[in-house]
Amino acid sequence: MNYTVNQSWKILLPLSHLSPNYLHEHQLFQRQTGKSFLRKIGGGMDKFPISPEILRPTIVFDNEINKVARALGLKGKRMPYETANGTLNVNIHYYFEKYIVLDVVFKQRISFGDISLLQKSRLSSYPEIESLVLAIAGLIVSGNQQSYSPLTSIPTIRCFSIQSLDDNQFSNMELVEALTGHIEPTQRIIDDVLARNSGHQTSGPIITLIDKQGVIQFIPNKPKLTKDALQKYSSCCNLLELMLVIEQSIKDGHLDSNNVFLSALKSLVEKPEDIVKSYTAQRTIKQYSKDFHLESRLSDLTKKIELASSVLISEKKTLRRGWDEFYASNDFFQVLFTALVAGLVTGFGILWAFLKGL
Known part of the structure; x- marks a missing residue:
C-alpha cells in the first residue's frame, strides 16, 4: 500500500500591536503580491481585492531558522528542507496588516501500516515539523531574530491529497474521518459530508471533500488524472485560506468600516460567477460560503x-x-x-x- 502525499497545514496567526508591520521594509522579508496565489483558485480570481502579501524570507530569516532546522535533523540551508521522508516548505502570507497565514507544505511517499489517514494528516504526527513551525511562528510574531521564543501552540487546519501508487482505495468512512476528525463517524455524518460535497466534484474516480476543518482528496492510480486533480486541490486549499481570514476578520471587527472588504465579501457570497470563471471553483465557493455561514455574517455586518x-x-x-x-x-x-x-x-x-x- 504505497502512496504519494501532498499535504499542508494552514496556520492563522493574529498579530499583536507589538508585532512589526510587514508592509514596511523589514530585514526578515521581502514582499511580493499574492496574484499567483489567487490565480491558482481559478481564472479571473486574480482581480479579487482580498489577497495576501507574500513574504519571501531574506538571508537573515533563513540563517536564523536554519539553526532550528539543523537541530531538528532537517537538511538544507534554507527552505524547502529535506526530511527523512520528504520535502518541507513554509509559505508565509500576510493579510490586512493584522494576520499571518503559514502554509506548511509537506510532500512525501509513504506506506500505510497501522497508522490511519487521520493520524497521517495531523501536524502532531510530525514532531520535527511542528517544532520548526512553532519557531517560525514565534519569530514572525516577534519580528526580532535576536530576541524571540517559539510559540507553545498553534491552531492548524489540515489539507491532504493522497494518490495511490497501486490499486488500493480508502473507504468513505476513512476520508470523512480524516476530514472531520471524528473517529469512526456515523453513517449519517458520512452521508451528510458526501452530499454537501457532491456539487463541486470534477471526475468520478477522484474524491475531493471540503469543509471548515480542511480539505481531503483521494486520487486513484490513474496518472492522467493527477494534474487536474492537484489543480483542484490547490484551488480548494487557497479558497479555504481566504475563508479562514475573512471569518477571523469579521469576528475581530477588523474591517467593519472597510467598503472594499464589504463589497468583496458581498460578491463572494452572492455572485461568485462574477469573480472566477471556473464552474467548479464557483461551486466550491458556494459550498464554503455555507460552511462558514458567510451569508448570515454578511447580513450581520x-x-x-x-x-x-x-x-x-x-x-x-x-x-x-x-x-x-x-x-x-x-x-x-x-x-x-x-x-x-x-x-x-x-x-x-x-x-x-x-x-x-x-
Missing part, C-alpha cells in the same frame, strides 16, 4: 454598518435641530449680545495692557 451610519446621521440631525431651536428661542439675541460684549471687553483689556507696557 451590513446591519452593523447601517446602524453605525444611522447613529452618525442622527447625531448630525440632533446637532442641527439644537441649533435651529436655539436660533428660534428668545434667548438667542441676548446670548449673542452678551458674547459680543464679553469679546469686546476682553479684547479692549488686552489692548490696554499692551499699550501700558510700551
Whole structure:
C-alpha cells in the first residue's frame, strides 16, 4: 500500500500591536503580491481585492531558522528542507496588516501500516515539523531574530491529497474521518459530508471533500488524472485560506468600516460567477460560503454598518435641530449680545495692557 502525499497545514496567526508591520521594509522579508496565489483558485480570481502579501524570507530569516532546522535533523540551508521522508516548505502570507497565514507544505511517499489517514494528516504526527513551525511562528510574531521564543501552540487546519501508487482505495468512512476528525463517524455524518460535497466534484474516480476543518482528496492510480486533480486541490486549499481570514476578520471587527472588504465579501457570497470563471471553483465557493455561514455574517455586518451610519446621521440631525431651536428661542439675541460684549471687553483689556507696557 504505497502512496504519494501532498499535504499542508494552514496556520492563522493574529498579530499583536507589538508585532512589526510587514508592509514596511523589514530585514526578515521581502514582499511580493499574492496574484499567483489567487490565480491558482481559478481564472479571473486574480482581480479579487482580498489577497495576501507574500513574504519571501531574506538571508537573515533563513540563517536564523536554519539553526532550528539543523537541530531538528532537517537538511538544507534554507527552505524547502529535506526530511527523512520528504520535502518541507513554509509559505508565509500576510493579510490586512493584522494576520499571518503559514502554509506548511509537506510532500512525501509513504506506506500505510497501522497508522490511519487521520493520524497521517495531523501536524502532531510530525514532531520535527511542528517544532520548526512553532519557531517560525514565534519569530514572525516577534519580528526580532535576536530576541524571540517559539510559540507553545498553534491552531492548524489540515489539507491532504493522497494518490495511490497501486490499486488500493480508502473507504468513505476513512476520508470523512480524516476530514472531520471524528473517529469512526456515523453513517449519517458520512452521508451528510458526501452530499454537501457532491456539487463541486470534477471526475468520478477522484474524491475531493471540503469543509471548515480542511480539505481531503483521494486520487486513484490513474496518472492522467493527477494534474487536474492537484489543480483542484490547490484551488480548494487557497479558497479555504481566504475563508479562514475573512471569518477571523469579521469576528475581530477588523474591517467593519472597510467598503472594499464589504463589497468583496458581498460578491463572494452572492455572485461568485462574477469573480472566477471556473464552474467548479464557483461551486466550491458556494459550498464554503455555507460552511462558514458567510451569508448570515454578511447580513450581520451590513446591519452593523447601517446602524453605525444611522447613529452618525442622527447625531448630525440632533446637532442641527439644537441649533435651529436655539436660533428660534428668545434667548438667542441676548446670548449673542452678551458674547459680543464679553469679546469686546476682553479684547479692549488686552489692548490696554499692551499699550501700558510700551
